[in-house]
Amino acid sequence: MKAWKVIPNTEKLDLQQQEISIGNPGPGEVRLRMHATSLNYRDLLVANGSTPQTKEGGLIPLSDGAGQIIAIGEGVTDFTPGDRVANMFWRDWQSGAFDPQYTAMGASIDGVLAEEVILPTKALVKIPDFLSYEEAASLPCAALTAWNALMETGDLKPGQTVVTLGTGGVSLFALQFAKSLGAKVIITSSSNDKLARAGKMGADHLVNYRETPDWAAEVLRLTDGVGADVVLDTGGPGTLEQSLQAARFNGRITMIGVQADPGHNISPLPILFKKLRLQGIMVGSRDMFINMLAQMTRHQIRPVIDQVFDFNDTPKAFEAMKTAGHFGKIAIAV
The missing domain is CATH 3.90.180.10 (Medium-chain alcohol dehydrogenases, catalytic domain)
Incomplete structure (x- = not known):
C-alpha cells in the first residue's frame, strides 16, 4: 500500500x-x-x-x-x-x-x-x-482543542461571551460549540469576507483586526466594558497581550497556538489585577x-x-x- x-x-x-x-x-x-x-x-x-x-x-x-x-x-x-x-x-x-x-x-x-x-x-x-x-x-x-478550551478547561456557561481569534479550524469549531451552548461569540479576522461567513454561522460580533488593531478595546466596547468570559488565543505571544486586556475580571484565557510574531514582551499585571486564569491547551x-x-x-x-x-x-x-x-x-x- x-x-x-x-x-x-x-x-x-x-x-x-x-x-x-x-x-x-x-x-x-x-x-x-x-x-x-x-x-x-x-x-x-x-x-x-x-x-x-x-x-x-x-x-x-x-x-x-x-x-x-x-x-x-x-x-x-x-x-x-x-x-x-x-x-x-x-x-x-x-x-x-x-x-x-x-x-x-x-x-x-x-x-x-x-x-x-x-x-x-x-x-x-x-x-x-x-x-x-x-x-x-x-x-x-482542531475540534477537540476547541472543545477542551471551552467546555472542559474553559467551563463555559450559557449566556457567557467567548472571543476566538481567526477563522481557522479551531476558531470555527469554537464558534459552533459556543453557540450550541447558548453563549455569545466575538470572532476576529483580517478578512471581511471570512467574517461575513462567520456571521452566517452565528457569530454575534465580527472584528477585523487589520481595520481595528486594538481589537481588545473593541471587545470591551461590545461587552459594555466588562470583557469576555473566555478568550481562545491562537496567536501566542503576538496576540496574548490583547487577549489579557479583552478578558473580564475572573476571566479565562486558553492559549492554543503560537502562530503570531513571538517577538513581544508581555506584562503579567493583568493576570494579577484581573484575577485571570491563563492555561495552555494540549488538544x-x-x-x-x-x-x-x-x-x-x-x-x-x-x-x-x-x-x-x-x-x-x-x-x-x-x-x-x-x-x-x-x-x-x-x-x-x-
Missing part, C-alpha cells in the same frame, strides 16, 4: 509517496482502511522540523484521520470490522490529567497519511453516522472526544471543510495550508 512520508530537508518541504507494508494487527490493535485525513498548522511545523521530539527519517505525517476497520487483533471486543472510526491526536491519553509521556500521532510516531494504518483500540473512537469521513477526519486536533483526552461527539450529535454540528484534495495531490494540500487562505479545514480524501 501507499503512504506519504516527510523526508528531512532544511531547504524545502519534501514529501514523497512510498510503498510500505504494515503487517497484521497485534493484540488490542485494529487495521484501518483510511478514508480521509486533515491538516493542521502543526503539520507544517512538523514537516519543516520546527517541533521538538519529532521522529527523524521518513515520518508518515498528520495526526487527524478517519477510516473503517478491516481487521482486528487478538482480544479486541469493543470494535468490529466495518466500524467507522476516527483516531486520537494523543494515542495514549484516555482520561484525567495530561501526562507529558503521552505520544502524539504524526510527530514522535507515524501518523495517518497512508492508505492503511494499524492502531491500538485505545486510540480510536466510533464516529456518528451523520458525519462524512472528511468531516470526521477534521475532529482529532484533549479520549473521554473529552466522546463528550464532544455527544454534543455534536445532539446539535447535528458539522465541521466546515474548505477544500478536499486527492491523496495523490497531498503536496498541494500542504501548500494550501501554508498560504493560510482557507476558511475551516483542509482535508485529504485517501
Whole structure:
C-alpha cells in the first residue's frame, strides 16, 4: 500500500509517496482502511522540523484521520470490522490529567497519511453516522482543542461571551460549540469576507483586526466594558497581550497556538489585577472526544471543510495550508 512520508530537508518541504507494508494487527490493535485525513498548522511545523521530539527519517505525517476497520487483533471486543472510526491526536491519553509521556500521532510516531494504518483500540473512537469521513477526519486536533478550551478547561456557561481569534479550524469549531451552548461569540479576522461567513454561522460580533488593531478595546466596547468570559488565543505571544486586556475580571484565557510574531514582551499585571486564569491547551483526552461527539450529535454540528484534495495531490494540500487562505479545514480524501 501507499503512504506519504516527510523526508528531512532544511531547504524545502519534501514529501514523497512510498510503498510500505504494515503487517497484521497485534493484540488490542485494529487495521484501518483510511478514508480521509486533515491538516493542521502543526503539520507544517512538523514537516519543516520546527517541533521538538519529532521522529527523524521518513515520518508518515498528520495526526487527524478517519477510516473503517478491516481487521482486528487478538482480544479486541469493543470494535468490529466495518466500524467507522476516527483516531486520537494523543494515542495514549484516555482520561484525567495530561501526562507529558503521552505520544502524539504524526510527530514522535507515524501518523495517518497512508492508505492503511494499524492502531491500538485505545486510540480510536466510533464516529456518528451523520458525519462524512472528511468531516470526521477534521475532529482529532482542531475540534477537540476547541472543545477542551471551552467546555472542559474553559467551563463555559450559557449566556457567557467567548472571543476566538481567526477563522481557522479551531476558531470555527469554537464558534459552533459556543453557540450550541447558548453563549455569545466575538470572532476576529483580517478578512471581511471570512467574517461575513462567520456571521452566517452565528457569530454575534465580527472584528477585523487589520481595520481595528486594538481589537481588545473593541471587545470591551461590545461587552459594555466588562470583557469576555473566555478568550481562545491562537496567536501566542503576538496576540496574548490583547487577549489579557479583552478578558473580564475572573476571566479565562486558553492559549492554543503560537502562530503570531513571538517577538513581544508581555506584562503579567493583568493576570494579577484581573484575577485571570491563563492555561495552555494540549488538544484533549479520549473521554473529552466522546463528550464532544455527544454534543455534536445532539446539535447535528458539522465541521466546515474548505477544500478536499486527492491523496495523490497531498503536496498541494500542504501548500494550501501554508498560504493560510482557507476558511475551516483542509482535508485529504485517501
